Amino acid sequence: MTAPVTTPVETSPAVDAPDDGLLARAREQVLEAGRGLDEQDVLAVLRLPDESLNDLLALAHEVRLRWCGPEVEVEGIISLKTGGCPEDCHFCSQSGRFDSPVRSAWLDIPSLVDAAKATAATGATEFCIVAAVRGPDERLMAQIREGVAAIREAVDIQVACSLGMLTQEQVDELAELGVHRYNHNLETARSYFPQVVTTHSWEERWETCELVRAAGMELCCGAIIGVGESLEQRAELAAQLAMLEPDEVPLNFLNPRPGTPFGDLPPVDARDALRTIAAFRLALPRTILRYAGGREITLGDLDVRGMLGGINAVIVGNYLTTLGKDPGSDLEMLADLRMPIKSLQATL
Template sequence: MEPSHRIILDKALRGEVLGREEALGILAAQGANLGFILAGAQFLRERRFGRRVRACVIINAKSGRCSENCAFCAQSSHHRTEAPVYPLKNAAEIVAEARKADTLGAHCFGIVTSGSRVTAGREFDELLAAIREIRATTSIHPSASLGILDEETARALREAGCVTYHHNLETARSFFPWICTTHDYEEDIATVRVAKAAGMRVCCGGILGLGESPEQRLELALTLRELEVDSVPLNFLHPIPGTPLAGSEQVSPLDCLRAVALFRYLLPKTAIRICGGREHNLRDLQSWIFLAGADGVMIGNYLTTSGRNVEDDLRMFRDLEMEFDERDTY
């Protein structure tokens, strides 16, 4: 290992933030140099999480007609796509899907709804009922992704048994105006803080490949480090016809791995989960995400697109000799 590789690994082990050039060097690494970077990222992952892998599952509990204009999203009412549109599923339907996820070995079940936020009323009551039932009758941890939060809503979720609140920043603050203009970035930051203050774990990450620069990928990682989130879901853009980003070039497999490694070096003790777009961007290198520092994945389908066959993912874990036990918690 070259001295420069040892320097950044030692910094990460001590919990120090990498310098700008050191961090950007990870995103530009090639050949054997990239191999050393990945080896360090794997060491950091195993030091914190061992050889365990965590899997999460989501349900698209309410789809379409979202008032936000996020450029990547098939559910936005501002775009013309073929995404499904339906009202909130009832508690029984949501709980049934959670039980299926529990049997697969997932540790977390995310209830996701379209729209900018959830407010008090029938729909919120239905969501709280589902969370209570999941918490009481399964071993899986309920999670919610309902948009912008206020303190009262956050407390109600926590009291119902919601373990984790998921709310992505999507991209760097400096790039966000090119992706969404219907709400301010600070509202997303505030939601993360409100969820943490209410006593929930926070799952917060973004989507890579929206057109951001390497510097902006670094900016996002540093923001998540500053917020001290509990887990980081990393998605890679899967362009959807009808959205403004429909013609975007996909992230190359090695650029995906470089990005995962960067987040691991900057967030050595934080769970990093690889989610949407991995099939289309990583292609034959999906199993390398663990070598690059990831410790978990989303299994099953995504919000409006199909995921990889679950059995293929479970076989991947076995082939890598990874331990897959949903009962462990971080």
């Protein structure tokens, strides 16, 4: 699979557009036939007025139940190597290029195992080891070898990794180690990517994603919403993810970090966030769609509506450099919604 060619489109301000039968067509195409919406229809969904939001979320929830089932996948993440990253992702406080309060640090293996045990105790089936790097060097790969082996020896949980861009040899080694899933986000649309990152290209990210899929690992590839992109570019990204066909799409919402170029951007409006969740569900009917960073400040208590609008996975606990909700709060929410947590056996 080659990276898609992007055709520039004229951007327009976000305006409420009438339904004009859009949701009825989406019901037939996505809910009944299981075919995701294309880029133009996703854009139309993102432009729906607030009075259509309840119907949109209800349809996205039906799609999620029809094509993914009622279970919710729970995951915890931990930073093995924090800060000091040479890349300039404008939303990230771990970049060594910005004057942010995050400083470089490494986590030892016993602490990594303890974090995996604590994650498993919440009922999570997935534990993701993350490193703030362009790509792994030999020191990091050695830590991953030791860490994955120690976790697999100590606790029954799937291990995922997010280590930046990979070579073919590194992909093969991670697969051999038994890494279940690899996370490497496209972050934003191809047409907007140079406004978000300048030290590497969107195409380099796409290439790593292709290597991961070819090696037989599950691919986790998502987005960060609210970095200045237009609605057209959100729709473009949804279409590009649909072409890539990842197993999981984490949806992050910008939590502006002090000292970063995007530190002064406003949080995404809650209604726009909910429309985005539903639109991505209608574009990716069979994909795990995961709540990730930023939902706390973007949605607050309205995150329940996202769970009833297409989301079927959550990261519990804290994120890499920001605080998340208490895991017990998320688990209580799932219990109140009568949404069962996916078992480990169901992920094997």
